[in-house]
Amino acid sequence: MEPKQIEALLNTAIDAAIQASHVLLDHLGKKNDALVIRAKRDGSPVSAADLASHQIIETLLAHTGIPRICEEGHLPPFAERQHWPLFWLIDPLDGTDSYLRNRSGFAVNIALCDTNGPFLGLVADPLANVMYYGAKGMGAFQRTLDRDVNATPVIPKPLTKPYLLVTSWNEPLALSELLPSHLTATDFRSEPVSGALKFCQVALGEADVHARSGPYMEWDCAAGDAILRSMGLIVRGRHSNEPLEYNTMNLRVEGLWVSRIPSNALHQR
Numbered sequence: 001m002e003p004k005q006i007e008a009l010l011n012t013a014i015d016a017a018i019q020a021s022h023v024l025l026d027h028l029g030k031k032n033d034a035l036v037i038r039a040k041r042d043g044s045p046v047s048a049a050d051l052a053s054h055q056i057i058e059t060l061l062a063h064t065g066i067p068r069i070c071e072e073g074h075l076p077p078f079a080e081r082q083h084w085p086l087f088w089l090i091d092p093l094d095g096t097d098s099y100l101r102n103r104s105g106f107a108v109n110i111a112l113c114d115t116n117g118p119f120l121g122l123v124a125d126p127l128a129n130v131m132y133y134g135a136k137g138m139g140a141f142q143r144t145l146d147r148d149v150n151a152t153p154v155i156p157k158p159l160t161k162p163y164l165l166v167t168s169w170n171e172p173l174a175l176s177e178l179l180p181s182h183l184t185a186t187d188f189r190s191e192p193v194s195g196a197l198k199f200c201q202v203a204l205g206e207a208d209v210h211a212r213s214g215p216y217m218e219w220d221c222a223a224g225d226a227i228l229r230s231m232g233l234i235v236r237g238r239h240s241n242e243p244l245e246y247n248t249m250n251l252r253v254e255g256l257w258v259s260r261i262p263s264n265a266l267h268q269r
Contacts, residue, residue, distance in 0.1 A: 006120060006135050009064060013088075013110045013122055014133065016060040018145050020053040020092060020108045021126035024099070027052060049099060053092035053108060061088050066112070069247070071219050078249045086114055087247060091219040094123075095195035104128070105194020111222035113246050121226025123196045132200045134230030140203055154231070156205030156260065163208040163261060165190040166198040173213045180241075180257050183209065199224025202260055203231060211257040213238060218251045233258055 027049035054072040061068055069075065070090040081087065088110065093099060095106035104127050111121035122133035124145060132154065134140035143151035163183075165175060169192040176185035188209070193201060199221065201207035225235045225244060235244050238255025 009112060010120055010135055012064060016057045017108045017110055017122055017124040020056045021124045021145050023052045023056060024049050024126050050093040057090055057092050088112055089219045089222040098194045105197060107196050109196050109223035111226045117246050118222040118226035121223035123200050123223050132227055134227035140227050140230045154203050161187055162189045163187050165209045166193045166201055166207040168212055178211045196224045199228055202258060203227050208261055209259045213255050216253040218246050218253060221253055228258060233260055
């Protein structure tokens with residue numbers, strides 16, 4: 001895909017994320033019992049805000065002519081979508097539980113994937129009024145959610161010990177069990193962080209490793225994965241140790257890890 005095409009698709013995704021973020025903030029002041037509509041199959045909630053954000057993103061991205069896989073949308077059968085050369089992966093409200101608790105950590109995730117995985121992605125943090133995005137060949141950037149503002153390149157903070165591992169709030173494994181085998185637990189401290197913002201913290205250098213033992217859905221991690229790929233970082237499967245695969249039959253990611261620590265840094269004291 002030509003750079004001008006990627007830039008045009010990125011601008012559409014940015015516009016969708018900005019509009020969706022404003023809708024989420026508009027809904028945030030409503031009472032929780034008015035927001036919750038139903039539960040998903042896994043028991044997690046779906047809210048009116050999820051659906052409002054989904055509708056905005058769906059409408060804008062439909063104009064690209066590229067098929068979409070969205071947490072709140074209709075999922076075409078695998079026999080059809082396995083042949084897609086391009087597709088959007090969307091979570092219109094990542095972290096619904098945090099959102100309903102009025103807790104920071106919810107986000108809007110949009111990624112564009114080809115057969116090799118996500119090559120364009122953005123994560124919008126409405127409460128913080130910030131968006132992180134990246135694309136293959138362009139690098140990673142951050143900007144506010146205001147209209148017509150300039151983005152600035154993401155420049156990661158230097159590595160310092162103790163390194164920081166960010167995990168999910170419900171991560172069951174201890175730090176020593178969660179880290180990849182080539183990393184030493186005594187070099188780390190850990191903190192829980194909600195949703196896709198963990199990937200953004202690694203991109204910024206505010207965290208050094210993100211690891212998760214439990215399952216993700218692909219729309220939970222594709223946008224963050226794309227941002228990190230634009231910086232040369234690889235999100236790997238916890239068991240396969242290979243780059244994540246997308247548009248799989250069940251759309252599940254069974255654990256992952258990503259590290260910004262180069263191998264030579266492991267021997268520095």
